[in-house]
Amino acid sequence: MRIKKLAHITTASLAIGALAACGNGDAETEGGDAGGEDFPNGNVRIVVGSGPGSTMDELARLLAPYLQEEWDESVVVDNVPGANQSAAYNEVANAEPDGHTLFIGVHGTMGIHNALGNLDTPYDEFEWFGTLVEEPYTFYTAADSDIETLDDLVDAEPVRYGDSGYESPVNPFALTVFDALDTEFIFTPGFDPGAAQSGVLTGEQHLVGRDAAQMLRGGTDQDFRALLVASEEPHPLQPDAATFTDVEEQFGVDMPVLDIFQLGFPIGTTPGTDEETVDMLADTVRGLIEENEEFQTQLEENYMEESMLAERIGRETTSEYVQNVIDQYEEFGVEDLQQQLEAGGQ
Known part of the structure; x- marks a missing residue:
């Protein structure tokens, strides 16, 4: 184990x-x-x-x-x-x-x-x-998803994203990212945490937001791909995820690194x-x-x-x-x- x-x-x-x-x-x-x-x-x-x-x-x-x-x-x-x-x-x-x-x-x-x-x-x-x-919030896609990069995410618009509800603390992070990428999205509220992750694995949703180590702690990291972490530097447990610095360089936007992320x-x-x-x-x-x-x-x-x-x-x-x-x-x-x-x- x-x-x-x-x-x-x-x-x-x-x-x-x-x-x-x-x-x-x-x-x-x-x-x-x-x-x-x-x-x-x-x-x-x-x-x-x-x-x-x-x-x-x-x-x-x-x-x-x-x-x-x-x-x-x-x-x-x-x-x-x-x-x-x-x-x-x-x-x-x-x-x-x-x-x-x-x-x-x-x-x-x-x-x-x-x-x-x-x-x-x-x-x-x-x-x-x-x-x-x-831990910084991280966007995850399914490991077998076609969304492997931020460009893939933009190309997939409208991005399907859901979490526990309108008041989830992941949402300010999500809104900031979608605004920076100028990407249309469809938000589906009402998922409990487990259902939100399952929705990504079944293809019902493109993304789920979790902390950078949660998938590792849960032992399900092999099912998911860390796409973007709310940090300027690569995260030691998710080194392949894009960072806010990558977003800034690729899309020419400013990304705030906030405690609410x-x-x-x-x-x-x-x-x-x-x-x-x-x-x-x-x-x-x-x-x-x-x-x-x-x-x-x-x-x-x-x-x-x-x-x-x-x-x-x-x-x-x-x-x-x-x-x-x-x-x-x-x-x-x-x-x-x-x-x-x-x-x-x-």
């Missing part, structure tokens, strides 16, 4: 490998005392806004046994799907502000919800303390939680990334060693990222996403 699928790693099986988790670093420097001796003093929930098997769920189940070993308290993953992650977000936002309820989501999805006023608590008022994984998974807790506890949460996760060899092996086996980085963990760093996302969505405009997608570049 070429990849260990996180969705199939149970808390029980991971706990075996987690026994070394708290022995790889100084407990005080890794945050053991930073949040006070009383934290945690009960079960910790990691809430995700999707069902089992999503990348958010996989990240939560990867972290849970290591945090449980670190804290000597039960850490459970709670799937609360609904309203495109906002049901889970709002549940954590209204929980007791004591750091015992965590949330893992998607920066772009939260940014769109925030711009549309769908969140009980504004996106920038949540106690975010890290971005777990960050990245799939980032933030982790946070309830607003009002004291800073000491929030910093302790950040320090604990950072300690796993920097010091825990078993955890590092898990990252490597799941193609996350270059996308889950210690420098992305921390309140100030994450706050800056969140503000960038808010500003970029404000400039891009999301209120008329549905109209833009339905217009199809015409």
Whole structure:
């Protein structure tokens, strides 16, 4: 088996490998005392806004046994799907502000919800303390598709593209690319992630947008071809994909490299939680990334060693990222996403 699928790693099986988790670093420097001796003093929930098997769920189940070993308290993953992650977000936002309820989501999805006023608590008022994984969005075609280059994509117009819905965070990336290539497209909403990928393989759709390592983590990369990555430089896991630099040189256009073109998974807790506890949460996760060899092996086996980085963990760093996302969505405009997608570049 070429990849260990996180969705199939149970808390029980991971706990075996987690026994070394708290022995790889100084407990005080890794945050053991930073949040006070009383934290945690009960079960910790990691809430995700999707069902089992999503990348958010996989990240939560990867972290849970290591945090449980670190804290000597039960850490459970709670799937609360609904309203495109906002049901889970709002549940954590209204929980007791004591750091015992965590949330893992998607920066772009939260940014769109925030711009549309769908969140009980504004996106920038949540106690975010890290971005777990960050990868640029990539357009994929089927491996046996006739679309092998950007020229082939333009020649295929109207390009058939679909994702989970009008509010998918992949859509601003897609609209920017289609506009730069001056390509007409047909957007088909309503696909769940699996159906969107299947639609590409059956020829119903030309493209699907995913993060640059997701196909590798899922073990299905041989079925797809990475066509274009939202980066100026080639991606180490998708070196054959065209870049924004290639688009600029080939088509004579300017391509912005924005945070909203990245799939980032933030982790946070309830607003009002004291800073000491929030910093302790950040320090604990950072300690796993920097010091825990078993955890590092898990990252490597799941193609996350270059996308889950210690420098992305921390309140100030994450706050800056969140503000960038808010500003970029404000400039891009999301209120008329549905109209833009339905217009199809015409």
